Amino acid sequence: MTRIIYLNGEWLAEPEAKVSVFDRGFLMADAIYEVTCVLDGKLVDYAGHAARLQRSAKELGLTLPLSEEALLAAHREIVARNQMDQGMIYLQLTRGVADRDFAYPPADTPPTLVMFTQSKNVLQNAAAERGIKVVLLPDLRWGRRDIKTVQLLYPSMAKMEAKARGADDAWLTEDGFVTEASAASSHIVSAEGVLITRDLSHALLPGITRASVLDLAAAQGISVEERPFTPAEALAAREAFITSATNFVVPVVEIDGQSIADGKPGPLTQELRRLYIDTRRAAAI
Structure with a gap:
């Protein structure tokens, strides 16, 4: 089954999910990520991962474009859309798309937010x-x-x-x-x-x-x-x-x-x- 990817508010089939070559995550590694485990279709230790994501974003001056409620809803929806019972949700947040420069782009540059899943039997290791x-x-x-x-x-x-x-x-x-x-x-x-x-x-x-x-x-x-x-x-x-x-x-x-x-x-x-x-x-x- 083709995975369903979350990209900047859209749900896309994996082949359709594209990020610009000018995204600072690609050019400068100007990005953070978080990984949440899924067991029985539910999120494990989610509160801790969400809090660490917010801390990482604050430390780098990144803006998370979703509220706490919307972020949780997106995690639950990506599990449902991919019919995942066990595995991982990977989230990556970048500073967005801008011409290559060591200096940060303007503060109002829209960030890039990506989420994808990896199905994995996490219990049998x-x-x-x-x-x-x-x-x-x-x-x-x-x-x-x-x-x-x-x-x-x-x-x-x-x-x-x-x-x-x-x-x-x-x-x-x-x-x-x-x-x-x-x-x-x-x-x-x-x-x-x-x-x-x-x-x-x-x-x-x-x-x-x-x-x-x-x-x-x-x-x-x-x-x-x-x-x-x-x-x-x-x-x-x-x-x-x-x-x-x-x-x-x-x-x-x-x-x-x-x-x-x-x-x-x-x-x-x-x-x-x-x-x-x-x-x-x-x-x-």
């Missing part, structure tokens, strides 16, 4: 069953990683370098500490059972799934520390895992060829994945 292998790479991204921009070339390069080394993904490091994965938040569980994850700053994205998982951990009486951790701490950890909207909670079983603990998905990671799916599925809208 082989990586969550076996765990993933990661390699450590330097974090060479720009300094405002807290804004969810479409500047994804270096994360793509890191992912490909990881695959070339026989791994699934990369954990990025800066100043001797892990920041995050190529497209996910990074976490470890210490030998004492403390869940440790990097505290929020300009150095990493404020993950929506990250926040939900930390809330779930605290509700289960698990000690949580939000602070930087080193690769050495990660290698000595009892468990390690990543979180993201596209994969929920996925164990990390190997870093730079060295196994984490016994090299198998840890029980806390597996329990957090189960809790996340059960609670978010029940609360989806």
Whole structure:
């Protein structure tokens, strides 16, 4: 079935959805994006994703052309139009169409808003069953990683370098500490059972799934520390895992060829994945 795309207020068949070559998202990566998971035809953690979208737009001076109510309605409609039971909704907002210039165009330039879907069985994830292998790479991204921009070339390069080394993904490091994965938040569980994850700053994205998982951990009486951790701490950890909207909670079983603990998905990671799916599925809208 041909996907139905949302483009600037119109619903178009995929072949008909076109964006100008002068769009600043194409020319300058002057754009932000957001990803919302769909389960049972409903939106998972939507409020957090909508709030982060608004924050990213504010940080870059972008104007979201839809009200909160209209944005939610558009998300629900794109699910219905594409008859999607499970998968992802990708939204991209650019500064709009203008002749190429480093300076921003006039403030009244209409933005470009695109939404499209990807159907995917998000519940059946082989990586969550076996765990993933990661390699450590330097974090060479720009300094405002807290804004969810479409500047994804270096994360793509890191992912490909990881695959070339026989791994699934990369954990990025800066100043001797892990920041995050190529497209996910990074976490470890210490030998004492403390869940440790990097505290929020300009150095990493404020993950929506990250926040939900930390809330779930605290509700289960698990000690949580939000602070930087080193690769050495990660290698000595009892468990390690990543979180993201596209994969929920996925164990990390190997870093730079060295196994984490016994090299198998840890029980806390597996329990957090189960809790996340059960609670978010029940609360989806």
